[in-house]
Amino acid sequence: MVIDAKQYDFQALNEQIRAAEGDVTVENCMGHRFIAAGASGRTITINGVPGNALGCYLNCATVVVNGNAQDAVGDTMNDGRIVIHGDAGDAVGYAMRGGQIYVRGNVGYRAGIHMKAYKDKVPAVIIGGHAGSFLGEYQAGGIIIVLGIDCPDDRVIGEFCGTGVHGGRIFIRAHEIKRALPPQVRCEVATDEDLASVRDYIRQYETCFSRKIPDDGKRLFVLSPNSANPYKKMYAVN
Amino acid sequence: MAINYIYPEFEVVRNADRCTACRVCALQCANGVHTYADGVMISDERKCVACHRCVALCPTRALKIVKSDHTFRPNGNWSGQAIEEIYRQAETGGVLLSSMGNPTSLPVYWDKILINASQVTNPPIDPLREPMETRVFLGKKPNGMRRNPDGTLDTRMSPQLELKVPILFSAMSYGSISYNAHASLAQAAAELGTYYNTGEGGLHEDFYQYGANTIVQVASGRFGVHPDYLEAGAAIEIKMGQGAKPGIGGHLPGAKISEDVSETRMIPQGTDAISPAPHHDIYSIEDLRQLVYSLKEATAYRKPIIVKVAAVHNIAAIASGIARSGADVIAIDGFRGGTGAAPTRVRDNVGIPIELALAAVDQRLRDEGIRNEVSLVIGGSVRNSADVVKAVALGADAVYIGTSALIALGCHLCRSCQTGLCNWGIATQRPDLVKRLDPDVGRQRLVNLVSAWNHEIQELMGGMGINSIESMRGNRLMLRGVGLNQTELDIFGIKHAGA
Incomplete structure (x- = not known):
């Protein structure tokens, strides 16, 4: 399923993602926070720049960002995989418990x-x-x-x-x-x-x-x- | 021979006529005070912490522990304790580490506030005959009526915690206290229709079954935090601060990191568990809002979020910020709050009394018109049901009890939790000590305590002619001060007795 983030604030976008079945692609992401919070069992692809706390408490889902990410990527992440095709901000993988985070470039x-x-x-x-x-x-x-x-x-x-x-x-x-x-x-x-x-x-x-x-x-x-x-x-x- | 600067604080008095040298004391004392030699029991008093385990189990009542009358030359400025602390630091070069709440003689304001009762008019209510409501709901309350576009009432509410009694068990981590202590608290909370709090050490898998009566905590170390844990609890508490040690983090000594604790916290066995002072992703109210919302997002807005802070000088402004961060409940911990380990100087000198903090926060939130946005829970320390009533009348929705609950479980306030050698099976991870606390007995003692307090709260409310705790909340006309100066009375928003 493809969701155009342009028309939503973070709460509405995340509600859409939670409600969607299976894999999700988010287009036009611009600073929407908390994407994939606690998510499991699916792949979420983000085109654009997600906001803070991407994949916080992530639970065996895969998150791919085609762009840069902001602060607190994978905060307290439990399992799964986050791939950032760019740079990431501060506190990447804070208190991480499992899974992997790959960042192509630099981190803060x-x-x-x-x-x-x-x-x-x-x-x-x-x-x-x-x-x-x-x-x-x-x-x-x-x-x-x-x-x-x-x-x-x-x-x-x-x-x-x-x-x-x-x-x-x-x-x-x-x-x-x-x-x-x-x-x-x-x-x-x-x-x-x-x-x-x-x-x-x-x-x-x-x-x-x-x-x-x-x-x-x-x-x-x-x-x-x-x-x-x-x-x-x-x-x-x- | 090495010079021993510090004379033992306590004396073990053994009545030789009664002692049968049965050695129960030696078996019970994890500190190794008592030993059997040549047909008699002898004591090494340097190791005694006055926990009274030996006294309580001596079958012939042959033992008592008394404070030594050995003394330095009396000095109004340099107390024996002040001198001995210098000896300790001169010897070790270490930061002094203590346990449990601030024991100094700073004012206890609960004891300077008195409760009203009805006499001729507005007669008292008999709680034995009339229904008395002590149920409390914690969470955001609507500011007014809202309607849906079709004109029907919008009945959606923010998530609420329902408490059958206005008392919750405060955060004490698995690690700082034992498995059996957690089991006692969890089972008692379920039976009482209230909540216990995991503290920052995660939740042992055996206790997920009590999830409906559990508040799960998220602290700076994020020990044991994962989606199942967040889902398991009825509410999530973000720990920003603790009354016993405002401004600093936690430190669970390696001696208390057993295999089970290591698994629950996901840290190596036997190493120290460090919770840093700040959450490293929270440097502002905006950042706090981010953590609040990340937890709400992770649990689909179904759980109330509590933010716990220590009572410090600017607590009213801090609480106002928290109320605007999206939190559903603010928990404030006063400077008498307990701890498993805190630097002595921080415990005894940092923070303010909870009574003043509570009054200031409730007033500030009312002045700003945002009191309905959050519930207020206070703790540190609430010692009896009268303290609960006074707290509610000063504006609290409910209270947290920690030390009182531990005392119900057998704690004798020897204040040696950091050693991990608790003879009562509470603040220890040593299996032979842990099993001394029977969770069935512990649960019953906690249920007894809270049920008794609830009856007393009903009695006190009935005396005031109030039949619902909602009508008592923030009802400061029901309180009067004794021996308080005008500044104190102004902060409490109460009159002096007689006025």
């Missing part, structure tokens, strides 16, 4: 913060270009990959990457990690085992966007928590 601040995981439920955010500051803060699980395509090493991540992490891993493709990292973060060159664990995601990225990872001599670094209890020593029982 606070991507992947508070991501979680449990056993085989492991969320992943794959970013083609660079990420803003506060990437992966308080991360408790899951995988964040920043591919840094056509991006200088000092831009691939911003400040305060991984503050307060206590689980999960962040992969960064660069020649060198140029930014200072917080003390809770350990940074190493990815091992063969690490590479094997993310190869599928990288392949999927290449397929999604018909784009090859350039052979530019960059290496994959892996960031992980260096202590299970990053703040434990700060307290004295009173």
